[in-house]
Amino acid sequence: VSDRFRRRKPLVITGYGISTVVKPFLALATSWVHALTVRVFDRLGKAVRTAPRDALIADSVDRSISGKAFGIHRSLDQLGAIVGPVIAFSLLAIIGYRGVFLVSAIPGAVALLILAMVVKEVRPKSTRRSMNSSTGLKTPLTRDLTRYLIVTFIFSLGLYNYAFILAYAMNVCELRPEFTPLIYTLMNILHVMSGLPFGILGDAMGVLMALSIAYLLLCLSSLMALLVPSLVVLVAVTIVYGVFQGAFETLSRASIATIAREARGTAYGFFYVALGLGGLLGNFTIGALWDLAGYRIAFAYSAIMSLIAFFMIHAFFKPLIGKGS
Template identity: 45%
Template sequence: MIHRDKGVEDEGPSRGYRNILALGLVSFFTDASSEMCFGLLPSFILSEVGGTVGVLGLIEGLAESLSYILRVISGALSDRFRRRKPLVFAGYCLSAVVKPFFAAAQSWVDVLAVRLGDRVGKGVRTAPRDALLSESIGEKRIGAAFGLHRTLDQLGAIVGPILASGLIVFFSLSIREVFLFSLIPGLAAVAVLVTFVREVAGQPVKRRFLSDLGRVLKGRFPLLLVVVGVFSAGAFNFSFILVKASELGVTEALLPLVYGVINIAHTLSAIPAGLLSDRFGREKVLVAGYGVFLTSTLMLLLHGSPLYGFLIAFVYGVYVGVIETIQRAVVPSYVPGELRGTGYGLYYLVAGSSFLIANTLVGFLWERIGIEAVTAYSTATTVSAIVGMTFLARRSRP
């Protein structure tokens, strides 16, 4: 069964978009705060607190795993109490307050503790926030709404590293002082949330988690999760694009520009993808997005000048912008409106777990066998996902 809820469409699009814009600004300031820290964190761990590359991987793996597990719990809680904003507030507030404590870290264990605290915040807020986003706008405009939110979020991710570099280069701040400075945009995010974001969900209802889970997993939502999981299991992250760019001759000094091209393409593609999904159907746009990823994967097999590395990065960035926008926007069509928090939690758990598998396996294949094995594996998972999403597209309507 495909669920087509009206959200707050009857209140008028402008009112709904104010909530979307406010949540987008919250994400903008939060991502600026986070990327100020995370861009410096690998160097900080390796050079100042006695960590190794293995420790860095351990920290990231534990932090992200905890975040994805918590999304299921927080999403279900927001459905049960029909209040999204308190959990969203708690998550953003925790992340804003905890990140400056990186400045006090004396060992990698301290860094792990702070990183876990930040990811707890992300885990608590993400599913309720996406449910609130979907409830703030009518079904016909939900793709554009998620595109706008994703664009603002990604702009923050671009501003953060620039701000961190500016503070170090022009104001001679140390890495620890930049960590402290990250509190300012973090608190700005909380202020926007408290002042401008309004609650949309209805009255609390008494239900049991297992019964809610059973309702969510009815209809075609399990198939959607399978398709997303299969695709994500082969969808490696941007780090491997940077490795390929380096192999093509892009110097270490220019590698950040390759990452910048990914972010720019990501930002530019989010809103158009959302608008197209509202017009033609979200499943169809996801099929196209999977096709763009397949193109970037096959491009890894070819050789060229360093400029070719930037071209691969741009294509890859378009894929990220389309998929990270539309996979979130498609969820409300597959779950009951009052259970969107639980639905988003399950979506993030499946996608996140599969991404962890993908990056671990792709790294192993790249190192032990070669890039041909990586492209063969990712091509197989992507083609399978295209077939599955095409099946869903034929049974849905825009």
Template identity: 35%
Template structure:
């Protein structure tokens, strides 16, 4: 058998290693992570800066600049969220069929970047609807192929670290985006439309990072994957994991309810924004250590810990009215966010063969997103018709049930599971 080249890629053919490292890895605290891992993490950071720059100003732009109704705002975000949640499964399966990851990821990043200034150019709310559709179509298209590239950027023993670093980049972007917007508006007094125009800059920086990622072509002679969404074609353990993920996800409603609860208890708007920023910062700080620890003691164990944090945080929001404690609970919930994004995807990628990895991660992401939509709808009904505390008690209960389902349905295999 021929020796691998210095970059770590084995020669193509039936004897090629199934999960080669595309380039040399770093040593020390970030051992096992390749140049591609860092490029993909930077892509997520820049992409989230671009997206989160819009988060605090889009509703204001719609209602004040374009005089859109609340129903129009809800329609736009509902369609955008639905598209982003449904597309990853199909994009991942298409990536598996084509046996290519990078081209679809590039298309997704490009669409999302171009869509941002189109929002600013809109003169009616229907224009924003079209641009947001394009934006979230791009986000959904890039997600699964990028995660498949990420899984291939490190060996099996360091996959949790790879997803942890990407999650840290993503959450750091979610922290920096709103802060950058506040600085631009406060220091320069820019018109709101300029926020959308300027958001293309980090969007294209994300695209540039993907250009430099190397992708190994599938080994010659490997069977071509059919474009198939039949759940029976995927491993039983993976299907059980999707069930447990869906159960927990049915209680994981939008963070908007956490923000509303915080404001309802008397926290000022400025303080609420700072708490939200701290939430994203904690998620960024937790992601990499959680991913690295999952490589050592198992993904399932870390996810169970994360679901416990989820349940405690939501139960606290249901029962506690102390302002300081509410702020601390919000920030604590960021630890769950960091754990869940990093370790959850790494666990899904562990369970599917390399040839089906993009589709496997894509359908996992779709499960998370669609169950979250249902959770938000149920939480909204409980919020309006039963009581605000009931929305969080419901979420805490589903988190506990999800943890129970994970422990009972998904056997641990040790190490990275």
């Protein structure tokens, strides 16, 4: 839709607006059905805004600094995800959980105001070559983008959620439950800190080359989890995984800005489908392997999929690997 009408900002505002409006209704929820309904609409808002938002970022900067742009965005996004719950927890004793849900509309409203009044939209260029004659929609599925989506899907089949790190900490390394939040905090801090540096690195050496390094970071994290469990190993796994998260979230999005020069809204939509579907299957597979064959088999599977994706991206994009954006 954002490609067809060459407008990103209205969809981004709509998506953030839906989430901002529905979240305070959690204060009125009296059953799980109410909470689920709010959650569904919140996720709907995210679905509406995410692809146009990333396309808006990509359109607003030169491709040579797309890594830096997405590094800033992902770091600030994750920082908000850390600071927000801390503020909410601080307010909990004062205004209660219903009050917390009500005041959650304030930062959302401020963000919407800034988005509407401050953010300037750079309208994407429209070309006849990119239009489908039967539907009028842009078709960005070039050979390079198709290959990138395949690599993304393969990699995400071995991509696991941070919850597996916490499960590894408690069930394998036998970390006491009260210390588990420290692991989660360390992971998130590194997530925030690594996004921008890896984005800058991607601009310097090529985002695809830097992305392949991120693939190796997940592989390394998984391989270290195969070592004899200890506190040192747990901390090392957490550090590498946290850095990986920041690097991957930044570079995977910046790569779309480099590969797809037209119809980026649709391109990001395809990217999130590949990432989401692969991630869903990957987490299910890793969880099943963990339960049926043990955590070592699960992490070994993830390492293998990461290596496959690493070699695939080098094989598919050999002319581009090592070149700056």
